[in-house]
Amino acid sequence: MPTLIDDYESGDPQRVLHAVWQTIGCRDPELLDPLVAALPRLRARTADVELGGMIYSNSTHREHAFQVIENHRDGLCWCAAYPDSLTYDPRKEQNRGHAEIRSTSTPGWEMTYECVCAVCGQVFDVEQGDHHVTWWRWVPRGVKRRRRRGSSNVGGGA
Structure with missing residues (x-):
């Protein structure tokens, strides 16, 4: 079964978006901890993935997911x-x-x-x-x- 890291690194916009929304809603430290360690790599691997979005750019959601990871890393409340x-x-x-x-x-x-x-x-x-x-x-x-x-x-x- 693919992990969220696998989805982020896939280059497939739909898999990346799946990982983004899973991250945004995640409250499980066991799932978020590996993302903290991989964050610089995830940013680099998703930077050129076109995520679409008509009214609201999905790249904004990707950046928000990365902020959720950073908040977890920094010990901030959900x-x-x-x-x-x-x-x-x-x-x-x-x-x-x-x-x-x-x-x-x-x-x-x-x-x-x-x-x-x-x-x-x-x-x-x-x-x-x-x-x-x-x-x-x-x-x-x-x-x-x-x-x-x-x-x-x-x-x-x-």
């Missing part, structure tokens, strides 16, 4: 990735046990959420918007907290 991407749907993050929605504005295309990280307790103000696709902007309140080493939380997927 929630440190939220402000760096517009793809984290608060409802999905809550369903996965990664965050809790404390309150929302009136439901609609444009709404706001107050969310808290299930691991470190960081509170976020989340703005939902729509321009061809629905997006979410996570803005942390106060200072980021480090997660304790070995704290993995459950689930995966962004």
Whole structure:
């Protein structure tokens, strides 16, 4: 069975994107640790892979996946990735046990959420918007907290 490193190094845009999305949603240190060691090589091997994307460049998602790996390396909580991407749907993050929605504005295309990280307790103000696709902007309140080493939380997927 191919590993995420194999997928990143394949040169196949679909396999690279599979690895990107698996990385973005990953909460398992055993899967992320090998990616930390391989990160410089993964950056080099994927730099010229055309990943497409019509509205939002998939290369942006690849860079976000690399940021997730760096955050893991640096001991940051999983929630440190939220402000760096517009793809984290608060409802999905809550369903996965990664965050809790404390309150929302009136439901609609444009709404706001107050969310808290299930691991470190960081509170976020989340703005939902729509321009061809629905997006979410996570803005942390106060200072980021480090997660304790070995704290993995459950689930995966962004």
